[in-house]
Amino acid sequence: MSLERPKRQQYVTEEGVDYDAIERLLGEHVLGRETHLNAEGFVIRPDEVQDVLFALRDEAGFDHLSVVTAQEYADRYESIYHLKKYDDPTQEVSVVVPTSKDDPVSQTAEPVYRTADWHEREAYDLVGIEYEGHPDPRRILLPETWQGHPLALDYDQDRPQIVTLAEHQNPIAEDHYDSDTETMFLNIGPHHPATHGVLHLKTVLDGEQVVDVDPDIGYLHRCEEQMAQNGTYRHQIMPYPDRWDYAPGGLMNEWGYARAAEDLADIDVPEYAQVIRTMGAELCRICSHMLALGTFCLDIYGDFTAIFMYAMRDREKVQNLLEDLTGSRMMFNYLRLGGVAWDLPEPREEFFEKTRDFLDDLPEATQEYHDLITSNEIFQIRTVDTGVLDPETAKQYGATGPVARASGIDYDLRRDDPYGYYPELDWDVVTEDGRDNYARLLVRMREVEQSARIIEQCIDLLEDWPEEDREIQSNVPRTLRPDPDTEIYRAVEAAKGELGIYIRADGTDKPARFKIRSPCFSNLHTLPEMSEGEYVADLVASLGSLDIILGEVDR
Amino acid sequence: MVLPLQEVLLPDRIADLTGLGQFGALGEFVAAFLAAFVIANLMLAMSGVAGPWAKRKITAAFTDRIAVNRIGPFGLLIIPAAAVQLLAKELIIPEGVDRPAYDLAPLVIASSAMLGFAVIPMGSGIHLADPETGLVVVFAIASIASLGLATAGYASNNKYSMLGGLRAVAQNVAYEIPLIVTAASVVIFAGTLQMSEIVAVQAEPLFSVAGVSIPSWYAFVNPFAFVLFMAANLAEVGRNPFDVPEAPTEIVAGYQTEYSSVYFVLIYLGEFLHIFLGGAIVTTLFLGGPAGPVLPGIVWFIIKIWAIFLFTQWARSALPRVRIDQLIEIGWKGMLVLSFANLVLTAIIVGVFIA
Numbered sequence: 052m053s054l055e056r057p058k059r060q061q062y063v064t065e066e067g068v069d070y071d072a073i074e075r076l077l078g079e080h081v082l083g084r085e086t087h088l089n090a091e092g093f094v095i096r097p098d099e100v101q102d103v104l105f106a107l108r109d110e111a112g113f114d115h116l117s118v119v120t121a122q123e124y125a126d127r128y129e130s131i132y133h134l135k136k137y138d139d140p141t142q143e144v145s146v147v148v149p150t151s152k153d154d155p156v157s158q159t160a161e162p163v164y165r166t167a168d169w170h171e172r173e174a175y176d177l178v179g180i181e182y183e184g185h186p187d188p189r190r191i192l193l194p195e196t197w198q199g200h201p202l203a204l205d206y207d208q209d210r211p212q213i214v215t216l217a218e219h220q221n222p223i224a225e226d227h228y229d230s231d232t233e234t235m236f237l238n239i240g241p242h243h244p245a246t247h248g249v250l251h252l253k254t255v256l257d258g259e260q261v262v263d264v265d266p267d268i269g270y271l272h273r274c275e276e277q278m279a280q281n282g283t284y285r286h287q288i289m290p291y292p293d294r295w296d297y298a299p300g301g302l303m304n305e306w307g308y309a310r311a312a313e314d315l316a317d318i319d320v321p322e323y324a325q326v327i328r329t330m331g332a333e334l335c336r337i338c339s340h341m342l343a344l345g346t347f348c349l350d351i352y353g354d355f356t357a358i359f360m361y362a363m364r365d366r367e368k369v370q371n372l373l374e375d376l377t378g379s380r381m382m383f384n385y386l387r388l389g390g391v392a393w394d395l396p397e398p399r400e401e402f403f404e405k406t407r408d409f410l411d412d413l414p415e416a417t418q419e420y421h422d423l424i425t426s427n428e429i430f431q432i433r434t435v436d437t438g439v440l441d442p443e444t445a446k447q448y449g450a451t452g453p454v455a456r457a458s459g460i461d462y463d464l465r466r467d468d469p470y471g472y473y474p475e476l477d478w479d480v481v482t483e484d485g486r487d488n489y490a491r492l493l494v495r496m497r498e499v500e501q502s503a504r505i506i507e508q509c510i511d512l513l514e515d516w517p518e519e520d521r522e523i524q525s526n527v528p529r530t531l532r533p534d535p536d537t538e539i540y541r542a543v544e545a546a547k548g549e550l551g552i553y554i555r556a557d558g559t560d561k562p563a564r565f566k567i568r569s570p571c572f573s574n575l576h577t578l579p580e581m582s583e584g585e586y587v588a589d590l591v592a593s594l595g596s597l598d599i600i601l602g603e604v605d606r
Numbered sequence: 607m608v609l610p611l612q613e614v615l616l617p618d619r620i621a622d623l624t625g626l627g628q629f630g631a632l633g634e635f636v637a638a639f640l641a642a643f644v645i646a647n648l649m650l651a652m653s654g655v656a657g658p659w660a661k662r663k664i665t666a667a668f669t670d671r672i673a674v675n676r677i678g679p680f681g682l683l684i685i686p687a688a689a690v691q692l693l694a695k696e697l698i699i700p701e702g703v704d705r706p707a708y709d710l711a712p713l714v715i716a717s718s719a720m721l722g723f724a725v726i727p728m729g730s731g732i733h734l735a736d737p738e739t740g741l742v743v744v745f746a747i748a749s750i751a752s753l754g755l756a757t758a759g760y761a762s763n764n765k766y767s768m769l770g771g772l773r774a775v776a777q778n779v780a781y782e783i784p785l786i787v788t789a790a791s792v793v794i795f796a797g798t799l800q801m802s803e804i805v806a807v808q809a810e811p812l813f814s815v816a817g818v819s820i821p822s823w824y825a826f827v828n829p830f831a832f833v834l835f836m837a838a839n840l841a842e843v844g845r846n847p848f849d850v851p852e853a854p855t856e857i858v859a860g861y862q863t864e865y866s867s868v869y870f871v872l873i874y875l876g877e878f879l880h881i882f883l884g885g886a887i888v889t890t891l892f893l894g895g896p897a898g899p900v901l902p903g904i905v906w907f908i909i910k911i912w913a914i915f916l917f918t919q920w921a922r923s924a925l926p927r928v929r930i931d932q933l934i935e936i937g938w939k940g941m942l943v944l945s946f947a948n949l950v951l952t953a954i955i956v957g958v959f960i961a
Contacts, residue, residue, distance in 0.1 A: 235765060237765050243858060244854050244855045245855040245856065259930050259931070348926070349855060350855045351855075351926045351927065352846065352925070352926045352927060353846065353849055353852075353853055353854055353927050354854060354922065356669065356922070356924070357668050357669045357923045357924055359669070361669075361670065423924070427925070427926060429847050429926045429928055432928070432929075432932060433926055433927075433932075586929055586930065587856060587857075588853070588856050588927075589929065591855055
């Protein structure tokens, strides 16, 4: 079968994707071409979405649907499918699907990419585009009873949303008891010790085994995209990313926005600032992975056990370092477009020493974790071969980050789509082939070691950096007004995976559309695949191993 | 075999001391009631110390924290504070609960654990009753608790409680058999079910090391049975790795989800009493009961059951919880087989070498 297929390389030249070849592949489906800053966009008819995406996936090898961006223009609606390859995420292509104002109906992409299910639900929910053939066309973030679509242009912001108690679906009240079956419907959440935030899992149990699970999200939706659209590029957007993944993945989130906006406005970042950013991001990654490790064990051990507090203890040290660096423990607001807010704390020697002390203690702490958890037999029987996510399914769901890497997908944007100072440093991408809860834990533990390697090298670099070259910010105009109708999608490797930002500029100092691709959103979507057929205890463990932050899922 | 005569039981002693003995059956009843009152309060006091204070302090020590230290020396006054706070809370009774059963369950859980102490010899003459079938009585009483758990789970009209109740029953059935079979191996050694005699037999010296005589505690005589019993006991009292019926991160404390205020206190108390009762059984069967040098018997007894309490808390801090199917598998395929092997082996050893 595969022999008949044209070679995938045929759509690639040395500069990257051969967009002309792709245009020939898509043939008459293509209505026009748009140039986005990250990739070419092919405009297609709304009823040919599946044909085009199937061709791009199967013939040209674009196996990763990063995100679906929906937006409304004065004269049309538009869905953009941002496609990438897991093998090489620098190869990107966008599929732009305009739909008319009167009848915003577009064909669903769900049969091609499973992840489109949730992304299109969000597009319907917030913008109002309908997707024909969608298996589950419900709202996803807002309540079922919500009136209107908040990111649509004619949406009346001042209109009160009167959702009476009777109208509002009370997730606790309904009982799906069916006397013909022997299954039990169980609401796990919205308030439950193991949901790591406000998440509601509609679960159907057969005895103790999970028959069906449907994550219900949106309890923590805070209109982050809309708030970003109401802020100016230069300073007003940067505080928000800290509040997406508050684990804290703050600096990595900020970098996600910074990377997109800097490429959009063509801003250079001085090398010195890049090193500081790289170091800060990796400190955040350690913090985030420590929390993930602690809470995952909490789900398996129950109650507040030793390992949770040990993980907190080490996370605390990193937070002290981050506080020294940025002045804050969670809501950093430290990155600026074109650099960072300020230089390392004075006296610099003290900061280096503290960081080195932490790095020196880390191997011992890691060994302690291995003694306590990974080598524990009970822990192993609980986690090995539970919550299995095979790589093909993971790709279908757009899983990224440690979740994908634990399924053996060698995908890390720090290496594959280089940014910051990562290409200059010596470190490895961690993958595991276990595909299970245990592998996901191992990946995080090993990534902490790699992050420590990166930080160490950054510290060495910063220590020897000549004093006169310590440029922390490049020259950036006070008001940024990127050219109208420039569009960009840029992603960074956050602690949870690919954190992408899509920005469309309209010539003003605020983005016309600001879309966040949250890694947790896509990763959480894999939960039913992992846990159906397993025990409810494994469902809880799998949820913990996904390491979701609801602030980022719901935005 | 001539055994040293056990001390007079506590009711008799009270009857003698107060002169209640001369009032016949009524006097004996009042004396027995007073004795039970003393022992119950001792156990309640220990649970009171264990629940709000010792458990927190122990867990904190294991997890690098400080825990309660604001009120009183070492935070000890948290005990009355927690008691007032818990009892002052509103007793919320959810709609649709199965009323008499819902109210009875906490009482059953707390009282069944309490009742077990009646036959435990605690040393210094603190021993309420000493029937010939003492060991059987204590196991029979302790297993009433599963009835309470199942009732609580079923009557609460809550799915999590239901799951917790079912888990509790499955677990108790699976682990009570190995527990009792292992205890039976001790009975084979001791040749009696009477608690005071089991303790007395263990007082005999096993061997001497440099002039120090090591008593023939069954933990030394048959360490395998001891380990087995300790493991089964963890399941019996529902502590990690066998805290499946509660499993806060899975089924939100299971059968006790819907209980608040006094009912919650009763269930919580019942749990701690149960841990101490488990400790008391282990102490009596394997650790020579209240025996020990210098200090009076009751002090040794309390030290021993607190040591076992400490062990359960250690397991709670350090060990992951097994899954329900794994728990059942370990119980039926592992513990049961091992405990029967132990029983047969003990029978052979006793029959061939000792008899």
